[in-house]
Amino acid sequence: MTQILNGNLVSKERMETLKQRVGRLGGRPPALHVIRVGDDVASEIYVKKKIEKCQFVGIQSKEWPLQASTSQQELLDLVERLNQDDSVDGVLIQLPLPDHVGAGQVLEALKPAKDVDGFHPYNLGKLLAREVGLVPxxxxxxxxxxxxxxxxxxxxxxxxxxxxxxxxxxxxxxxxxxxxxxxxxxxxxxxxxxxxxxxxxxxxxxxxxxxxxxxxxxxxxxxxxxxxxxxxxxxxxxxxxxxxxxxxxxxxxxxxxxxxPMTICSLLENTVQAYQTKRL
The missing domain is CATH 3.40.50.720 (NAD(P)-binding Rossmann-like Domain)
Structure with missing residues (x-):
């Protein structure tokens, strides 16, 4: 008989464990900032779900909803601002980005230690080298x-x-x-x-x-x-x-x-990992 790999069930269990882990951290909670460019309905829904899960486990979250007309340089400036902000542990750049924005350049501008999506070439290189890092x-x-x-x-x-x-x-x-x-x-x-x-x-x-x-x-x-x-x-x-x-x-x-659901769970686990790595 075929059995179901129930991501809803497993992610719920892992979220409960993560919530307990965050509660034991002490000091300020981990912080995740999400950049969303444009009015893509699916992206808006995904970001909302991520922020709701952040609230559940005790991760501070902030969304940066930007106009579709936002220039690449404006987006890069925001990324650099978040790179330099020590109160931000993880940054997620919600894809897709508008056609006039080079997604590769924007993703690579993000500090690898805050790349909780795991897309930066540095983090992908660590995965290839079998080293501990932030995994997609x-x-x-x-x-x-x-x-x-x-x-x-x-x-x-x-x-x-x-x-x-x-x-x-x-x-x-x-x-x-x-x-x-x-x-x-x-x-x-x-x-x-x-x-x-x-x-x-x-x-x-x-x-x-x-x-x-x-x-x-x-x-x-x-x-x-x-x-x-x-x-x-x-x-x-x-x-x-x-x-x-x-x-x-x-x-x-x-x-x-x-x-x-497992993807969202892994995002939050990566955020806590980024937070703890910074504190070592």
Missing amino acids: CTPLGIMSLLEHYDIEVAGKKVVVIGRSRIVGRPLSLLFDQAGGTVTVVHQLTKDPAEVCKQADILVAACGRPELIGPERVKEGAVVIDVGIHRLPSGKLCGDVQFEKVKDHCSWITPVPGGVG
Whole structure:
């Protein structure tokens, strides 16, 4: 019988633990500042959820809602201001940014020690070198979810569909570090369906609604769905055809309620880590 990797449940437990941890810190609480540029509705909702979770665990939070017309230099000036503010432990730059703003340059302007999203090249380099640092939140959340359910990675064939800087590439490094044999599928991969069907653990992070059907899933595989999309009908779905795939799996994440809550949880855990590292 297929079992659900319940991100809502696991994140709730981890948030409770984090709340207790924050309560024992002493001194001022950790502080997270979130920069949001423009009026993207999804971004507004995501930021609101993050701030609500901050309040629950005892992290101070502040949102910087900027106009879509904000120039790149104005955004860089704000980032530098937060870099220099010792009362700010973590800074999150909500993506996507408007087209006229170079996201790469803005992310790289952020001080690595405050990069709680884990996107700065310095932090990605530390991940590659297997050194302790701030790890991208979605990959970190996925590994925490698998650990909670005692799903072994070592010795398993892992296929990650997608190679983004945010999910695919850092996640493939984490799986490699955990002892998995990792293959990354992308648009130039030959016979991707056959590659996917070899996976003991299949991660769909391709950004295309319901692309992954049962023909790409090995019987008994663990399926992690990173995507979230709203169909014209209004229904939320992931990159996986959940209803058709679930009977082929041993474990599967739902959408919503799977990877998403774990990403937010990892963000707050990274914020507390940044706070504690600064105090060493």
